[in-house]
Amino acid sequence: MALNDESLQELKAELLDELAKEVPSKSVLSLRLAETRSADIGEVLEEMIEDDEELPAALALLDILSAERAANVLGYLPGESQLEVVGKLDDSQVLKLLEEMGSDERADLFNLLNEDRREALLRRMAHREREDLKRLASYEEGTAGAIMTSDYVSIASGMTVSQAMMRVRQTAPDAETVYQLYILDSDGQLIGTMSLRQLMVARPGAIVDDIMIKDVISTRVDSAQEDVARIVAKYDLLALPVIDADERMVGIVTHDDAMDVAESEATEDFHKGMSIGQLEDGVSRVKLWSLYRKRVFWLVLLVFANLFSGAGIAYFEETIAAQVALVFFLPLLIGSGGNAGAQAATLMVRGMATGDVGVKDWGKLLGRELLVAGSLGITMAIAVTPIGIMRGGEALAMVVALSMVTIVLFGSLLGMCLPFVLERFKVDPATASAPLVTTLIDASGVVIYFSIATLLLTGL
Amino acid sequence: MALNDESLQELKAELLDELAKEVPSKSVLSLRLAETRSADIGEVLEEMIEDDEELPAALALLDILSAERAANVLGYLPGESQLEVVGKLDDSQVLKLLEEMGSDERADLFNLLNEDRREALLRRMAHREREDLKRLASYEEGTAGAIMTSDYVSIASGMTVSQAMMRVRQTAPDAETVYQLYILDSDGQLIGTMSLRQLMVARPGAIVDDIMIKDVISTRVDSAQEDVARIVAKYDLLALPVIDADERMVGIVTHDDAMDVAESEATEDFHKGMSIGQLEDGVSRVKLWSLYRKRVFWLVLLVFANLFSGAGIAYFEETIAAQVALVFFLPLLIGSGGNAGAQAATLMVRGMATGDVGVKDWGKLLGRELLVAGSLGITMAIAVTPIGIMRGGEALAMVVALSMVTIVLFGSLLGMCLPFVLERFKVDPATASAPLVTTLIDASGVVIYFSIATLLLTGL
Structure with missing residues (x-):
């Protein structure tokens, strides 16, 4: 059976216990490792390698495995962990491991090593092996060449x-x-x-x-x-x-490498959808500095984009000062528009990523969005009307309801169209992230809301 | 080679042209279909079936294929399109197709038929086939039973x-x-x-x-x-x-069915991340009424949740009336907090879905988020300070900067923790959607901002 988290932790504890003994029994360890799958050993080792205190244990375990098995296990580790291990081994040990690895994994690991180490290793390889490795390692990351194997x-x-x-x-x-x-x-x-x-x-x-x-x-x-x-x-x-x-x-x-690619591409798109740049590693392992950099870029950019909302508010300062109750509905209106717009954008971005939506479908989808977003806007306007009446009377309720329909409709269409516009200009449609879309809608929503308010309320 | 969109459109036009002739040449059509892959024929047929005018052409093409090939092609169509085709065929034609389908696809199609049709078909099957089909069709959707095949x-x-x-x-x-x-x-x-x-x-x-x-x-x-x-x-x-x-x-x-499941699960999570319910079909095909229902639920719910932001504003109405310039920074502050919080939530939700993040990692991840979100907050506060000074002087700038740090930090921690809390209470962590997280942060942000403003500005 596949091991769950709990049994993996038990396995890890058992192995560490044995290794902590004065004279660890090699046969006990060998047996335990022999009956465990490489993917599971990989998971246990990954944890050990992260923890400086347990790193020697991880190395001891790899040493017990045959070179073939060790290479296999290593293939299940993220690049950073592989590098950690290889840093503690001498060249001939690394060579033995590389020899046993699949040609794609060998090239990936090789690319992570520093120049000196690479040179030293290449010098000790047979001509044919060296050429094969150099060729596979030369393909750009993210291409077919970088994930293929020559073992067919x-x-x-x-x-x-x-x-x-x-x-x-x-x-x-x-x-x-x-x-x-x-x-x-x-x-x-x-x-x-x-x-x-x-x-x-x-x-x-x-x-x-x-x-x-x-x-x-x-x-x-x-x-x-x-x-x-x-x-x-x-x-x-x-x-x-x-x-x-x-x-x-x-x-x-x-097929298994293709499945891994599909998963990491989906993860990248999830992160892009929230304006997070491509992380080099899982969120629990990636360096803090890198996580900060990948998050801060758009956040700060959007601070400045948000100033448009502020500018809109400044422009309507008189209207607001005359009826402060208007502010009550501001977060609600721009929030609702942002939510509907982010939904519309995500539906398109994911549809494009899976091939379900193409640029040619734009017209048809626009018509559909018009109908759906219109209905959503009306529903939400109905929901908010009683609150409008309670807070500020019928006139205010009318302003709020009308603004709701307009902002939700406008926001949804904006969110829907943005991915197509980006695609058109050869920008990744996933750049139409929820934060970007909501920020754009915030600014437009402010203008729409206070324009309607100025128009309808100053006459009354 | 794999066909791209353009060559698929050419193929479709060619087939339609031939079928539009007074006496279409069956051998021309057969040849063209024979040299095209089932997955590609499926894509062409899917488009034809959607268009009522082209539906007869799709049926004519399926009729030209052998039952085995037709069943194969049908397997590449979404359920709705299969149903459309099967609705135009009589029971013996459907039986022949079902016989040739893989056992998993057969059960899926069978489950889409109405009771009467199912009964009629079952009556005409051999005992063993009938039992196998009934068994496979009985497994609940979304389980291993529903996607497995008995042909091993x-x-x-x-x-x-x-x-x-x-x-x-x-x-x-x-x-x-x-x-x-x-x-x-x-x-x-x-x-x-x-x-x-x-x-x-x-x-x-x-x-x-x-x-x-x-x-x-x-x-x-x-x-x-x-x-x-x-x-x-x-x-x-x-x-x-x-x-x-x-x-x-x-x-x-x-492996190929597992890959399809992984893709559709990722799509579901993308939609959930924007508070969209599970769609029965791709966004370009799903019924408008269904799309409306799957989007409206959370949108309306969040309208009411957004009232907390309004209530917060109402509570601080005096502070606002005394200094309307405060409103200028409101969308910016709550928007920034919402963006940072949505980032934090998405990182956790996706990490949990890929198995990279487990409940046991909570403490470690909280510490990391504290550091990253703190740095993000400070960076964004620095970015916004000059604008604060320009718009309202040093005192206002201090209020805004302090609010920015607090809201971004609070929002990020809220976004990060929510998926864990949901998981703890056996709710899908993906429920911690961007709209939900930003709405919660909006309300908290209003209170934080105006509290700080009341404290610092009324004294000055």
């Missing part, structure tokens, strides 16, 4: 089914997946694909070229990782082949 | 490797995946698992029980679908076996 099963064009099957058995130990096979011509160009399932039911003497699927779904090495995740999800792929500018195959992105 | 490869305990391989070849055509095999004892209990890769490299005469992995990661049929997705992601599984209360195996959830 390639089949040469012209092979028979039984030759291909032999090749699968040979490559099985190292490949990330053996269930999808890629057929390459003599130039290394990707000309077809087939599943192991297809291969298994094919006639042994058949040529793979005759049974492969020729129209392969693939992606370019420089395409954005969120597009990679979307293709894998849309076509239910086990792995997506990656090709370079010359259509030569350079790697695959497996 | 089971191996009887005691089989040899070569017997198992034979079984794989036999079940291959119907199984969702043949790459992970499940070993069941005579009671149907799940006692082990192995990958096809392991099976392929094993000695043909070996007994599967001796080489299988006995500690299987599985989930209960009633566990929440988001937990299923999280387990699949954490352990990088191809499929997660599902067991009933008696530990009997009842199905598997495949």
Whole structure:
């Protein structure tokens, strides 16, 4: 069964207890680790590594594991924790670990090391390994190249089914997946694909070229990782082949890595939706200074944007001074408009991220928003009218109700349109965050509310 | 290659053109459909089905496809579109489609039909099929049972490797995946698992029980679908076996379905973050009435919550009347507090959803937030001070700066703690939406601001 938090804590305590003994029993520890999954060991180690006092224990445990298992466990740790561990090991230990890691994880870790360490490690590698690592490490973060692995099963064009099957058995130990096979011509160009399932039911003497699927779904090495995740999800792929500018195959992105990308992209969008920049690590681990910087930028920018609301108020100071009761409804009105607008913006931003909403749908969605936001505005105006009458009489109630409809409708349309405008100007639509949208609506709401008040109340 | 929006539109236009001819060429259409992937045909059909005028074209295209292919394409359509199609078909056509669908998709579609139609279809099914369908259709939405398929490869305990391989070849055509095999004892209990890769490299005469992995990661049929997705992601599984209360195996959830669940759960959380209820369909397709209902509930509730801000203002009416310039800074201060608080809440809610933040981390995170929010407050206070001096002199500037620090700090701590409090009371932490958090901070901000103003300004 999968371990829950509690059993993970028990496991951790057990391991620490054993290690705290004068002569820890290596066989007890080995046994306990052998029966635990790498992902779970990873979670326990991650906690230990964070805690300076427990770090030696984490290193001792990694030392007990075989190099292959240790590399596997390391792959489940966030980059920062991997770096912490590698910092305590000498070059030959690191080399052994790198050798056993998947080629994608190897490149990720390598990219985190400092220049000197990288040079030292590269010098001790075989030529082929070195070139492969340098190539994988060179792809820009956030692209297909940076998340792909070069450990896939390639089949040469012209092979028979039984030759291909032999090749699968040979490559099985190292490949990330053996269930999808890629057929390459003599130039290394990707000309077809087939599943192991297809291969298994094919006639042994058949040529793979005759049974492969020729129209392969693939992606370019420089395409954005969120597009990679979307293709894998849309076509239910086990792995997506990656090709370079010359259509030569350079790697695959497996379904599990695509799922991880989708999750981290969603997290990034959640944060963007509140005007938080991209964090390098989880919120509980990221450095405080970084968290501050990623939050402060928009907050301060919006302080100045908020001055427009203040300016609006200053402009209507006379109206306000004449009827201070107006202020009572100010937070309510601009707050309601902001909420409705943030809803509309989020619906569009998420729809665009999942591919449900496209730029071409703009007209249709505008019409829909007009109807829905109008109904919302009227409902909220009805809700607020009795309070308006109670607080300031019928005239004030009319001002408030009218303002409510106008502000909610205006705010919703603004929130809905902003992501499309941003997309149009090649800015990430997720920039239409709740704080930005509500700040814009605050300023407009002030003007709308006090304009209506000045118009209707000064005549009465 | 994967098709982009433009080529999909071209494909659609081509198909519609051919169908508009007096005698459309079936072979032209067949060929075009044969070379297009089911996921892409699904996208084209989805658009056609939405448009009443194009619906007959969609039905004509489905009619050209083989039942197997049509069922496959149908699986890529949202439930509403499937229902639209099935509504135009007679029972025997629907039966043929259902037969060819994966067992999970079959159950989903079946659940959308009305009682009469369901009864009529069930009567015409074979006993075994009927029971399987009724069972799968009976699981509550949002659980492992509702997303699993019963088309997996089971191996009887005691089989040899070569017997198992034979079984794989036999079940291959119907199984969702043949790459992970499940070993069941005579009671149907799940006692082990192995990958096809392991099976392929094993000695043909070996007994599967001796080489299988006995500690299987599985989930209960009633566990929440988001937990299923999280387990699949954490352990990088191809499929997660599902067991009933008696530990009997009842199905598997495949990696692609888990990825779809993760996406729709993220979308739900995005919407919840703006106080929008769970939508039955994408934002561009969902019924307007439903969209209205899912948005209006919290909006109206928050109108009343916003009255607390109004009440606060009413309480301080004298202070305001004495210095109307105070109102200038009101939207700015409560807006800034709301933004910082919404950031803090979102960081926690998303962290909890991805498993990065647990209830046990509360103390540590509170300390971190105290430091970060304090720094944010001070920075924003510094930014606003010159404006305070310009608008109302040093005394007012001091009131505004002091209020800014206090409101941002208070708002951030409130936003950070609310998800934990909700989780504690078994309410979904995502209920701590930006609108709720900002409304709460608005009310508190009014009180904080005018209290400080009353204290400092009445003495001067």
